[in-house]
Amino acid sequence: MAKPVFFPVVAIFLLLALLLGGCGMEQEPPLRIGTNLWPGYEPLYLARDLGYLDGTPVQLKEFPSASEVIRAFRNGTLEGAALTLDEVLLSLESGMDLALVLVFDISHGADVILGRPGITTLADLRGRSVGVEASALGAYLLSRALQLAGLQPTDVRMIPLPVDEHPRAWQEERIDALVTFEPVRGQLLNQGAVELFDSSQIPGEIVDVLVVRRDVLKARPERVQALLTAWFKALDYLQAEPADAANRIVRRLKISPQALQDALQGLRLPDQAENLALVGGPNPTLAASADRLHGLMLDLKLLKAPVAVNGLFVPPPPAP
Numbered sequence: 539m540a541k542p543v544f545f546p547v548v549a550i551f552l553l554l555a556l557l558l559g560g561c562g563m564e565q566e567p568p569l570r571i572g573t574n575l576w577p578g579y580e581p582l583y584l585a586r587d588l589g590y591l592d593g594t595p596v597q598l599k600e601f602p603s604a605s606e607v608i609r610a611f612r613n614g615t616l617e618g619a620a621l622t623l624d625e626v627l628l629s630l631e632s633g634m635d636l637a638l639v640l641v642f643d644i645s646h647g648a649d650v651i652l653g654r655p656g657i658t659t660l661a662d663l664r665g666r667s668v669g670v671e672a673s674a675l676g677a678y679l680l681s682r683a684l685q686l687a688g689l690q691p692t693d694v695r696m697i698p699l700p701v702d703e704h705p706r707a708w709q710e711e712r713i714d715a716l717v718t719f720e721p722v723r724g725q726l727l728n729q730g731a732v733e734l735f736d737s738s739q740i741p742g743e744i745v746d747v748l749v750v751r752r753d754v755l756k757a758r759p760e761r762v763q764a765l766l767t768a769w770f771k772a773l774d775y776l777q778a779e780p781a782d783a784a785n786r787i788v789r790r791l792k793i794s795p796q797a798l799q800d801a802l803q804g805l806r807l808p809d810q811a812e813n814l815a816l817v818g819g820p821n822p823t824l825a826a827s828a829d830r831l832h833g834l835m836l837d838l839k840l841l842k843a844p845v846a847v848n849g850l851f852v853p854p855p856p857a858p
Contacts, residue, residue, distance in 0.1 A: 568595040569754070569761040572607040573620040574701065575600065577720050577801035578643030578746045580787045582620075585772035587786050594764040602702040603671060618750035618762070622675045623824075623831055626749055630845040636749045637852040640766055641808050641816045641824065645744035648804030649679055649737040650723050653715040655730050660687035663734070666714035669699035669707050676717045679744065681838045683735040691838075720801035721793045736804070742827050743834075755852065770810050817851040825851060 573579045582598055585591055591598075599616065601607045604625065611619040612632060620642060621629065629636060653662065660683055670676035681691055694715075699707055704722045707713050708731075715734065716726070727733065737744045748765075755762055776783045788798050808816060816824040828847045835841040 566595075566758070567617075568597045569618060569750075569758065569765060570597045570599055570616045571618045571620065571748070571765065572599045572601055572610050572616040574602065574604045574607050575791070576620070576746065577648070577787075577791070577798065578645070578805050578807065579620050580791070581642075581769055581772040581776060581807065583790055584776065584783055584786055585768040587790070588772065588775060590768035590771050591765075594768065595758075595761050596765045596768070603700045604675060605671060605700065617754045618748060618765075620746060620748055623745040623747055623828060624675055624678045624835060624840070626747060626850070627828070627832055627835060627841060627845055627847070629749070630847075630850070631841055631843065635752045636850065637752045637755045638747050638749050638817060638824075638850045639755070639762060639852045640748035640769065641813055642746040642748060643805045643807050644742060645719075645737040645746070646741060646804055646806055647736045647738040648723075648801060649675070649717075649719045649744050650733055651680065651683055651715060651717050651735040652723065652726055652731040653734045654711075655732060657715060657734070658732055660684065660689065660734050663715055664689065664693045665695070667695045667697050667712070668715045668717065669697045669704065669713035670717040671699060671701050675744070678835065678838070678840060679735075679737065679740075680717050681840065682740050682743070682834070685838070686739070720804065721791065721797050724793075724797045724800050738804075743831060745824065745827065773807060773809060776807075822851045 571582070573582065586598060599610070601610065604621070607616075607619050608621070608625060608629065610616050612629070612634065626636065626638060651660070651668070657663065657666070668680060670680055677696075680694075680696070684691060684693065697713055699713070699716075701718065701722070704716055704718050705725060708716060708726055708729075718726070750762055784795055784798055788795055791798070816822055825847065828850070832841070832845065832847055836844065
């Protein structure tokens with residue numbers, strides 16, 4: 539007769555824990571949102587700093603450039619991303635099924651083309667090198683500026699340049715002009731750069747938005763709602779306590795309060811009511827801008843083929 543086998547008590551508890559863990563619900567990954575360094579996204583990080591994201595299944599992931607955000611988003615390591623509207627259209631062209639749920643900001647002077655001293659007009663760029671991030675936004679801004687100046691993209695030498703390399707490339711004089719934004723804009727203007735063009739000359743065309751994968755929005759809408767609620771709370775705090783909010787932001791960005799003020803002056807941050815008008819209802823006002831942008835990108839060959847803009851917009855949740 540076989541002898542009975544006795545398990546140590548500790549082993550039994552470990553076995554039970556494993557069995558119970560296997561039978562329980564698997565924890566789903568958090569809502570991972572990717573951003574690059576841009577003042578218009580800072581209320582997201584202000585919300586995190588203020589604790590508005592505590593206890594929510596939301597994680598913010600910052601990347602050195604917009605190109606890396608897009609790459610991570612397309613590779614599936616993010617559920618959502620902060621993109622410019624032109625980048626959203628390019629993502630649709632690549633086959634992604636996206637929902638646009640929020641307008642972060644509308645650029646009105648924050649995106650610029652800078653030239654070296656002696657270069658005073660866009661016409662002076664003919665035959666010269668222009669550093670530009672290898673993304674739709676940089677190419678779009680440069681193409682629109684050249685178009686308005688009566689130039690073609692082939693009239694300049696475009697130098698692909700990630701945004702985190704902009705200051706060094708300028709210092710090393712590798713480029714004659716640069717497509718950039720704050721805080722690099724302010725730094726280079728202080729060093730004698732000349733502003734040749736800014737986004738206020740193409741109003742409503744440079745828009746930063748939050749997009750999420752449509753399957754994620756359908757499966758876990760409460761996660762997206764938690765993020766948007768935190769965003770609007772942070773906007774309210776920015777209005778109610780501007781000094782403290784600015785101190786938190788400049789500490790994170792490592793820029794001066796004046797640089798932050800300059801950056802925010804070039805942006806409009808739509809509140810919840812304006813967001814509802816922009817992306818909600820049967821006729822969201824941003825849809826007309828997206829259609830116009832879509833046509834321009836086709837004309838400029840930034841889009842290879844038309845994409846379906848209809849159905850992209852999803853209104854933000856009502857105020858809690």
